[in-house]
Amino acid sequence: MLEIFLIVVVIVLFSFVSSGFIKLMLFLLLLVLVFPGMYSTLKGAPYLRTGNKRLKAMLGLADLQADDRVVDLGCGDGKVIAAVSDYGVKEAVGYEFSIPTFFVARVRRFLRKGGEKIVFGNFWKKKIDDFDVVICFLLEKTMLDFEEKIWPKLKKGTRVVSNEFKMKAVPPDREDGRVYLYVKK
Numbered sequence: 001m002l003e004i005f006l007i008v009v010v011i012v013l014f015s016f017v018s019s020g021f022i023k024l025m026l027f028l029l030l031l032v033l034v035f036p037g038m039y040s041t042l043k044g045a046p047y048l049r050t051g052n053k054r055l056k057a058m059l060g061l062a063d064l065q066a067d068d069r070v071v072d073l074g075c076g077d078g079k080v081i082a083a084v085s086d087y088g089v090k091e092a093v094g095y096e097f098s099i100p101t102f103f104v105a106r107v108r109r110f111l112r113k114g115g116e117k118i119v120f121g122n123f124w125k126k127k128i129d130d131f132d133v134v135i136c137f138l139l140e141k142t143m144l145d146f147e148e149k150i151w152p153k154l155k156k157g158t159r160v161v162s163n164e165f166k167m168k169a170v171p172p173d174r175e176d177g178r179v180y181l182y183v184k185k
């Protein structure tokens with residue numbers, strides 16, 4: 001979503017710049033900045049922020065413990081993983097593949113001196129199976145990919161908390177409104 005803002009900024013800059021070389025550089029910069037976000041929107045989910053009510057439900061269902069390692073698959077602006085970190089867990093990691101959104105999450109962490117780790121990267125390529133809690137706010141189709149590719153690799157006892165979207169064949173163990181908890185058996 002922030003990519004749209006970047007595109008508008010570059011289009012405006014284009015009208016002020018006469019040099020073809022600088023225009024080309026601006027275009028390449030735009031591609032570098034925008035491409036990962038387009039990929040994550042298509043292969044994961046667009047940037048949308050979890051609201052406070054949902055966040056409360058997610059934290060309640062996650063039942064966080066001091067020795068938990070927690071990951072947010074697509075941490076957006078870092079709101080959820082910041083709240084998890086403030087709970088006092090062992091490790092709170094947010095993966096984010098959109099450059100502007102990643103930057104916002106990093107700035108948030110810097111300003112609040114948070115303990116969460118904000119990592120730039122594609123969560124499909126990360127090792128998820130050693131986390132105790134996995135947080136998702138993705139899309140219906142992405143939860144199907146999650147069910148096929150990540151869920152089978154999770155260790156026994158891992159809690160998956162998904163905002164809004166369910167897996168297809170795996171029934172949730174608990175739910176609170178439209179937030180779902182899955183515990184790996």
Ligand SMILES: C[S@@+](CC[C@H](N)C(=O)[O-])C[C@H]1O[C@@H](n2cnc3c(N)ncnc32)[C@H](O)[C@@H]1O
Pocket residue numbers: 037039040041043044045046047048049050072073074075076077078079080095096097098101121122123124136137138163
């Ligand atoms: C709906 S937002 C959720 C943000 C945050 N977890 C929350 O609940 O507020 C989904 C985020 O996942 C990111 N994302 C999607 N696919 C991704 C991928 N493959 N790797 C890393 N981040 C991804 C998007 O860029 C977006 O910021």
